[in-house]
Amino acid sequence: MRDLVRAYVATVHTTYLDHSAHLAPGTRATLPLVAAGEVTVVVAAAQRLHLIATTDPLPAPQGPEVELRDEHRGTRWTVRFFDPSVLPPLGLLLEDTPADVRRVLGIADTVYHLTVAVGGGLTGHHAQHTGVALANQHAKALRDLERLRVALPRQERTVDELGDCTRLGLDRAAALLAAELTSGRVAPEPGTPAASCLAAVLDDVKR
Secondary structure, rough: OOOHHHHHHHHHHHHHHHHHHOHHHHHHHHHHHHOEEEEEEEEEOOEHHHEEEEEOOOOOOOOOOOOEEEEEEOOOEEEEEEEEOOOOHHOOOOOHHHHHHHHOOOOOOHHHHHEEEHHHOOOOHHHHHHHHHHHHHHHHHHHHHHHHHHHHHHHHHHHHHHHHHHHHHHHHHHHHHHHHHHOOOOOOOOOOOOOHHHHHHHHHHHH
């Protein structure tokens, strides 16, 4: 299973990096996975399999913990594996939401957080689609945020906070920031994804 997950992560990353190679150098350098330079991909087995790329420093592996290293186009990553036998609180989660899993792991900042179905979800074909989708998502978010900074120059810091919420999947915080940036014209319903909040703010400023 570890080799399968390692190959999946490698395919996601190589596809992401190859797909973004056509972008202008300055634009490519701002993509989260490229800008990070080196990440740790935490593989957390809860009810689902969570793949969390982070730049947060982690302590050296202990006991049965395992780490595997790979590199492509100058971006390096280390894959670390955690399951309830290594980190018992993972087995106690009633719902393995991304926020709950990150809380158990103690990870605050992420480059991405993917959830994958064990088995059929770990195919190379699925990994390629994920890599392309992730690169496109990151590139679009960067473009959208830059448009917002231009449209709302006095609220640049709040726009940056919205960008952080979008990257981290902090839906509630993103909804509050969307309302603040639009003076309440955008009022996302509970559960609205952070990315949708960003899109709604962008639509609002275009009017």
